[in-house]
Amino acid sequence: MALQLPPLTAIRVFEAAARHASFTKAAEELGMTQAAVSYQIKLLEERVGTPLFLRRPRQVVLTETGRRMAPSVSEAFALLSEAYASARSGSAGTLCISTVLTFASNWLARHIGSFQMRHPGIAVRLDTSSHLVDFSREEVDVGIRSGDGKWPGLAAHLLFRAQYTPMLSPKLADSIGGVKEPADLLKLNILDPGDFWWTRWFALANVPPESLEGRPDTSMGSQAYEAAAAIAGQGVAILTRAFFTNEIAEGRLIQPFDLFGDDGQGYWLVYPESRRNAPNIRAFREWILAEMEQTSAGG
Amino acid sequence: MALQLPPLTAIRVFEAAARHASFTKAAEELGMTQAAVSYQIKLLEERVGTPLFLRRPRQVVLTETGRRMAPSVSEAFALLSEAYASARSGSAGTLCISTVLTFASNWLARHIGSFQMRHPGIAVRLDTSSHLVDFSREEVDVGIRSGDGKWPGLAAHLLFRAQYTPMLSPKLADSIGGVKEPADLLKLNILDPGDFWWTRWFALANVPPESLEGRPDTSMGSQAYEAAAAIAGQGVAILTRAFFTNEIAEGRLIQPFDLFGDDGQGYWLVYPESRRNAPNIRAFREWILAEMEQTSAGG
DNA sequence: TGCGACCCATTAAGAGAGCTTATGCATAAT
DNA sequence: ATTATGCATAAGCTCTCTTAATGGGTCGCA
Numbered sequence: 001m002a003l004q005l006p007p008l009t010a011i012r013v014f015e016a017a018a019r020h021a022s023f024t025k026a027a028e029e030l031g032m033t034q035a036a037v038s039y040q041i042k043l044l045e046e047r048v049g050t051p052l053f054l055r056r057p058r059q060v061v062l063t064e065t066g067r068r069m070a071p072s073v074s075e076a077f078a079l080l081s082e083a084y085a086s087a088r089s090g091s092a093g094t095l096c097i098s099t100v101l102t103f104a105s106n107w108l109a110r111h112i113g114s115f116q117m118r119h120p121g122i123a124v125r126l127d128t129s130s131h132l133v134d135f136s137r138e139e140v141d142v143g144i145r146s147g148d149g150k151w152p153g154l155a156a157h158l159l160f161r162a163q164y165t166p167m168l169s170p171k172l173a174d175s176i177g178g179v180k181e182p183a184d185l186l187k188l189n190i191l192d193p194g195d196f197w198w199t200r201w202f203a204l205a206n207v208p209p210e211s212l213e214g215r216p217d218t219s220m221g222s223q224a225y226e227a228a229a230a231i232a233g234q235g236v237a238i239l240t241r242a243f244f245t246n247e248i249a250e251g252r253l254i255q256p257f258d259l260f261g262d263d264g265q266g267y268w269l270v271y272p273e274s275r276r277n278a279p280n281i282r283a284f285r286e287w288i289l290a291e292m293e294q295t296s297a298g299g
Numbered sequence: 300m301a302l303q304l305p306p307l308t309a310i311r312v313f314e315a316a317a318r319h320a321s322f323t324k325a326a327e328e329l330g331m332t333q334a335a336v337s338y339q340i341k342l343l344e345e346r347v348g349t350p351l352f353l354r355r356p357r358q359v360v361l362t363e364t365g366r367r368m369a370p371s372v373s374e375a376f377a378l379l380s381e382a383y384a385s386a387r388s389g390s391a392g393t394l395c396i397s398t399v400l401t402f403a404s405n406w407l408a409r410h411i412g413s414f415q416m417r418h419p420g421i422a423v424r425l426d427t428s429s430h431l432v433d434f435s436r437e438e439v440d441v442g443i444r445s446g447d448g449k450w451p452g453l454a455a456h457l458l459f460r461a462q463y464t465p466m467l468s469p470k471l472a473d474s475i476g477g478v479k480e481p482a483d484l485l486k487l488n489i490l491d492p493g494d495f496w497w498t499r500w501f502a503l504a505n506v507p508p509e510s511l512e513g514r515p516d517t518s519m520g521s522q523a524y525e526a527a528a529a530i531a532g533q534g535v536a537i538l539t540r541a542f543f544t545n546e547i548a549e550g551r552l553i554q555p556f557d558l559f560g561d562d563g564q565g566y567w568l569v570y571p572e573s574r575r576n577a578p579n580i581r582a583f584r585e586w587i588l589a590e591m592e593q594t595s596a597g598g
Numbered sequence: 599t600g601c602g603a604c605c606c607a608t609t610a611a612g613a614g615a616g617c618t619t620a621t622g623c624a625t626a627a628t
Numbered sequence: 629a630t631t632a633t634g635c636a637t638a639a640g641c642t643c644t645c646t647t648a649a650t651g652g653g654t655c656g657c658a
């Protein structure tokens with residue numbers, strides 16, 4: 001196929017020169033010197049095989065060929081720059097967030113509405129697939145994942161550390177006359193006792209580790225489910241605090257101890273470094289960091 | 300104004316890559332390496348601010364933004380290459396000849412039909428203005444002018460030398476019993492005796508120069524008119540032979556002597572060197588040189 | 599599974615297109 | 629005449645773009 005295309009820079013210069021009927025004016029518009037315009041036009045004329053301008057004393061005028069060529073060229077460039085501009089700005093119109101399920105259900109679901117209020121022009125799409133998103137393979141703008149914040153090529157902002165601590169319903173606490181010290185928890189049903197977080201937390205609390213052994217594993221695989229069970233009074237769950245500030249504030253859960261486990265991980269906002277300034281990404285970043293600030297302050 | 304246009308080379312590459320859904324294929328089409336395509340696409344993606352392709356294992360696929368952009372871009376390029384192609388070939392569609400009146404009326408008028416028969420696709424426009432055409436100021440393809448063949452920047456082909464010699468109608472010659480020697484001409488009416496050509500020619504013929512003095516100046520300013528007068532038997536004209544081979548062949552004029560004046564000038568086909576290979580110019584050049592060959596051989 | 603084929607990304611180095619500066623020339627305006 | 633304007637041209641340089649070589653990832657085949 002290979003349609004022989006004209007030298008594009010020359011064509012662009014021609015378009016401007018034809019519009020202005022002046023090399024000097026075209027040079028101004030294009031931000032180059034008059035000499036460069038002259039050079040490009042000459043080049044194009046050689047390629048076309050016929051003059052495009054007549055050099056008159058203090059002006060240039062299009063030849064027949066030039067006149068025939070100019071309108072199509074202008075139209076083509078209009079099309080091009082429109083497509084380009086719309087791609088540039090249009091890229092702000094959608095935001096695809098790939099997030100771990102935990103974060104989506106425990107935090108994002110309750111807060112994303114605020115983002116959409118502030119940026120009504122941005123359509124949000126959530127992708128809660130569990131695999132680690134590869135930005136070069138999938139059409140995703142930002143990701144939220146847990147880890148240590150070190151991913152090559154990705155910018156990462158810490159949202160909060162994954163600090164875990166036991167939580168239970170006030171009613172359940174009351175059923176044993178209140179939870180005064182960590183060992184009290186052992187009187188209750190432990191949700192997902194196999195979770196390493198329990199082991200670590202009891203260690204921090206100076207409770208012998210063997211106390212968990214032999215308990216039936218009730219792992220539900222998701223904090224959301226364990227939280228629901230805890231709220232229903234079915235046991236004590238060990239949860240990430242930041243996800244449940246709301247439940248605590250509303251009294252549906254209580255956090256008996258100000259003691260946190262911390263495995264050094266955290267939840268991070270990530271996106272390709274190179275896209276740091278994309279409008280939609282910038283908007284989301286600024287919003288979520290502000291939101292975190294506010295939440296942690298309020299909680 | 301100054302719509303920010305995208306980097307055009309990158310856009311061209313994008314267009315091809317989008318069409319093929321492959322960088323490698325696009326590279327082949329554009330005659331460059333795959334690496335260059337990759338580079339240009341990356342460049343464009345940075346400018347646009349969002350990926351245009353998703354890099355999948357053995358293929359690339361357009362992102363939403365890319366899909367939105369591709370059709371307009373393709374259309375724009377189609378427009379562009381059409382305009383360019385039509386300018387390229389369309390430039391062969393017209394041939395504007397600037398020629399001195401003498402040549403137009405005495406030679407071209409009778410022969411141009413043969414050119415149009417051979418190149419029916421080329422519309423011929425004649426411009427017989429008398430001033431020396433400036434190819435950079437006027438929309439003229441080729442010129443025919445007399446001179447010494449030296450014009451800077453112009454290619455020049457000698458059509459014929461301006462050799463002049465007396466001519467008259469056979470009937471007029473008979474009226475004085477035939478023209479046997481140059482001096483016999485003095486018995487007849489000399490058309491435009493003030494023309495320097497007469498002086499030169501009689502000098503070549505060893506006829507005293509004073510013989511022309513005192514004759515009324517009948518200058519008509521154009522060989523065509525003088526030739527018409529000669530054919531009508533009104534006198535002897537001194538004419539450029541090449542223009543009247545036809546009249547001689549048909550017996551309407553006779554050339555009594557094989558003696559030619561020659562002021563070193565000639566008629567030349569000229570055009571800008573740079574346009575030597577323009578299709579219309581090439582066609583005309585080849586035709587007129589062949590025609591000259593044939594005429595001088597036949598005459 | 600392991601190997602080869604295919605496709606894209608990346609890097610460094612080199613070539614060359616195209617820009618700028620400076621100057622010249624022609625014409626129109628003053 | 630003199631000045632101002634607009635384009636052409638030459639030389640030199642910059643920086644974009646290309647090439648070449650290499651690496652990584654996946655699919656297909658045995």
